[in-house]
Amino acid sequence: MSMLPDSQQRYGPIIRGVAQTRAKLEIRQNGFPIYSTYVSAGPYEINDLTLASGSGELEIILTEANGQVRRFTQPYATLTHLLREGVWRYSASVGRYNAPFYATDDSMLWQGTLAMGTRWDSTVYGGLMGNDFYQATTVGLGKGLGVLGALSFDLTRSYAQTNPDNSQHNVQGMSYAVKYGKSFETRTNLRFAGYRYSTEGYRDFNEAVRERSADQRFRGSRRSMLEASVFQDIGLYSSLNLIFSQESYWQQDDAQRQFQFSFSSRFNTVNYSLYASQSLNDDEFNERQFGLNISVPLNFGRSTTATYDVRQNRGQLNHRASVSGRAKNSLLNYRASVTHNETGQQSAELSLGYQAPFASLGAGLTQGTDFNTLSLNASGALLLHADGLETGPYLGETSGLIHVPNIANVGQLNDSSARTNDRGYALIPYLRPFRINRVILDTAQLDPNVEIDNGVTQVVPRRGAVVKASFPARKVERILVSTRDHHGVALPFGAQISNADGLVLGIVGQAGQALLSTDEGQQIIYVRWGTTSAEQCQAQFDTHSMPLEQGYRVQDLVCR
Template sequence: MSYLDYGAGSDKMTTLDTRGKTLKRTMLTPLAMLLVASTFSARADNYFNPRFLSDDPESVADLSGFEKGLEAPPGTYRVDIYMNDGYMSTRDVTFEYSTDGKRLEPCLTRSQLATLGVNTLTLPDIAVMKSTACVPFTRLIADSSSSFDVGRQRLNISVPQAFMGNQARGYIAPELWDNGITAGLLNYNYTGSEVRSQNGGTRNYSYLNLQSGLNVGAWRLRDNSTWSYSSGAASNENRWQHVNTWLERDITAWRSRLTVGDSYTAGDIFEGINFRGIQVASDDNMLPDSQRGFAPVIHGIARGTARVSIKQNGYEIYQTTVPPGAFTIGDLYAAGNSGDLQVTVKEADGSVQVFTVPFSSVPMLQREGQVKFAATAGQYRSGNGMQDKPTFFQGTSLWGLPDGWTVYGGTRASSDYRSFNVGLGKNLGYLGAVSADITQANATLPDDTRHQGQSLRFLYSKSLNDTGTNLQLVGYRYSTQGFYTLADTAWHRMSGYTVVSEDGIVNVKPKFTDYYNLNYSKRGRLQATVTQQVGRSSTIYLTGSHQSYWNTGRADEQLQIGYNSTITDISWGLSYSLSKNAWSDDKDQLLAFNINIPFSHWMRSDTRSAFKNASASYNTSTDFRGRTAGTAGLYGTLLEDNNLSYSVQTGYASGGSGTSGGTGNAGLNYRGTYGNSNIGYSHSGDYRQLYYGVSGGVLAHENGVTFSQPLNDTSVLIKAPGAGHVGVENQTGVRTDWRGYAVLPYAMDYRENRVALNTDSLANNVELEEAVVSVVPTRGAVVRAEFKARVGMKVLMTLTRDGKPVPFGSIVSYEAGQSGSIVADGGQVYLTGLSPAGKIKVKWGESANESCTATYSLPADSQNRALSYSSAVCR
């Protein structure tokens, strides 16, 4: 038998498994079907005979309110809202009786209607109503209607297109954006390793990245610092480095963002640079998805277990440890949104690979009428000690015109540099998208010589759906001999480089990075990113660039090409990479093959084996200098939440300048409620390496301090006091702490985020009034998602009055009327959140003699049971 439970502010129903083991939220139960389908669907001119439910009419509550066709009583329901058959959002909506009392009408305010796309300004009767008043829009908007599907909890609204505004699909009114709570934030990421050689030498490395912040209203204060430490035979280092500090906030009316402090300019018109100063720039995230017009993915190959470091504009922005073979990094927390990325792969034996990933923007097309702008004033800022910090000003804008045209341009100026850009873009339809622009620049170089020149840029992108070809970006830039950039004028000297040491390796010439030579100005640069679909399950990709210089035949060359394919659930790939700097004779090449076979390939889909989520892998690589390496391994996930991942690999390495021999590594990575941790061990030839790390977030707020996994820019604080150790849906390892607090470490800016708790993980004495909350955070916000938990016992109680069960369909309320349930047959009612003793009120009609109060006292051992049984007399 099932029983109905009406929670506070919600008339959703709860099904009780009479075995007392499982409680599930549902929309309709068998009893509800009897009560609703048979009773509530009666028409106004029909009379429902209560004898269908009982021979004694007095044992049935007053159901006259449902004889007019109502399927549910008035109240607040969480519903999915569909406007003109399109999904809009999920939220709580209050429903009231219509004027004829035959149906329920939603109580929507003027701003809520505007959020749904209704142009309320063109409707005088609605425009003059109070902002908090319920708008009877079905009576004020001709041919509009609403219907509430109780079973599906779906509200359908229909409004003629003539009364709809011009908001794009997915538009969320700024009034609904949440700036979040006042909070202090700290992100930490620590990695360390110890490398030992058979000759007794030991090298230790440590790296710590701290990202701290403070949120007050719409203001966001952020700071980013790093600490690195190394010790060994070659050198010792102990260094703190401040990366950047900035203060920012939204300017909603302009759909833009104000930034004060250390930030970066966009790389759409001029090359992106870091600066310290002030900037006001458009933020496309404030636009709905349908109106939004690039961070790169790093591909590389490691010979063994290696540390990967990524620098941008002279600052280290990322560091991690990767296993042997091909690796992909797609989660950069970059200090800049443009500027080439310098990737350094340092092996356990001290050998180093260095390559550059070009970072450019796609064609700058804007929608018709859309304007994107940025104005910046400040000091050029570089992490390279060989550059000065000139003060500069920059202004750029892009304006979308009719027929797919976009015009754009800008200017950048300092004491030694002045440039002006103008360009035009066009949507060519089937032929793709193209843009072209020219920049005129006047520069004074470190040797005090003055130069002037022009740079012509051409960008093109196209997806050939019929052939599966995607030209993501094809670009060419031609610069005259006298063309220089602002960064060129900041160098102390006309040429230079940085030396990278190779720890523990003797008789090997050092590696050089950060090359530049202003005597050979840039001439032509070709870059391309192309993917080609082959059949249904294979892809070829190519990314590359070629930078030539005036007065020399040397060139920078970068190339990555690969083939990826799947056979059922088995995946394999072949890749090649090339990196060469114009001012060095070294050329780094790697050819690699990898294959991955999941164990589930040989298992039934319903298996519970611990190896269900395991896979076997093999990869091999060669650098064309006689050094080859290969590994075979096993990796997968464990635990109920799959938050413990493991990997074990063994292999070989031979040839080259390093030592040869067997290789192997094993590692564990745990994602928990209070943070992440990892540990691993590897050996290669004469070297042994132990590596480890911890990362996480700390959030300080008015209710205390909550520890979490690493925080993204925007996050959600889950507040559910009393609901401790409850899982968060679709989040690996995220659970509420012992107090009922948790942090959802990332959320989408200016979008509706659905936050749901897993009710199956609730304790026996806890129940949530609502398990789902929706929030719309602004960028950088910490928004609160609050859940109300009833903490108390779950009881199946039998209520009697004058020796008879209380009337079927009576409403039982408790907790000062804030919670309630419906009485089923025999006076039985399911109640949650009860204290050991107290009073409950029963009501089955509107008159004074159609209610009573019962005093109950539960058995002493009720708190140890999932479900208790009791009875009480109502007087």
């Protein structure tokens, strides 16, 4: 699919929330971790998830510095299943199910999906999935409705053997889903609205595994699920976001509901946002949060920002003030904050991160009233190739290798932290597959004695490839000479200077001065400004005997 234009690429959900301290964030899909990072105190946003499927549920686990663990789920799905006419999307896989700790089965599992864009703005799609105790079949149709938006409908039939000791204990059922999406002229984006109803005998694969394994956390099969997400732009700088979801189960009377509300805006250079979230069921409120966040840019450092936020969590107010910013060309980032709540508990946090040429390094220290936490993290990449082993802070799925032969400390504009090593190699962490990627060297900071013919090239990698971008380069002596004839008169403007091999080295400028690039050692140069013998001369010099001023060799030459 990545061979198609960007507009046809698949959708990925955005995870938003609020951390009370420097916390570890882990995102799981079907019980398995797919993303892990540290987030600073305050609102966070994860927008770079890569998921294997187009819909499902994500479990977000936030572990605070004081050991408090908060969990919540976020359903996600594409707006529609629509593909352009003539586009096919298909997948097939087979393997052994890597069962979670509660599962008793690790049998083989196979699945396949197929979607085809047809005429009349429609897409037909379907899929098969199964193993020795579970089979499911899905068929569906998506339709673009023009000004009314887009709508899709699908039905899934499942068959599951839920008791491993009784082959006669089987359940089967149907699940029906309708999804709708539309952007309105009022700049309102109904990102996703969907409803799914399942009969009592229907099981998805995860439910079948949990029931078959007698998992104590198995709540029963899902009866219905409602999801909606609305985004609204207000004016030039404001936006409003609402997310709501509700789930009910056949074996339980109560329903689980979650909603999130956020409003962000800007006044001059001050950014502020309001947010609220609540998860509840029919019996009681599980968790409720309200908050206000204000950020003010400061006039010192690089991208330095002061932030104050106040948050109410389970009826308790928490206050936080922090300062964050970047330094050393954004390679170093820092954050310091203090917090206080109504119970008198206080804490302070300091975190640093540095992106070195060989690794990404980080450290965080949190000191609270009754706890303290120290966290250290380091990550990097190793690339083995024909000429050796290279190191870097990170590598994406598709990446590159720069080679500027034997020229060290050459930077690249694609990644400010990457610089060539002593052998002239540097990693390009991220490249876009099946796209033209311009690789640009930072030639503005080259040593005067380095000469690169062309500091820009283009590569078009396949997905998962590591491509090499070579830049012919050499070390030369930069010589600034003031040329005179034997009478002491400056040589004519525009005279051509060449070496013994006839290679043009430079042109005489004003006052007889010329800037030459040549090899080190003893040299003979030839100067010509006409065709007669009186309009040419030669001079000799040795670069080793020339004084060095600001990276250039400087000397007065008499041309005879």
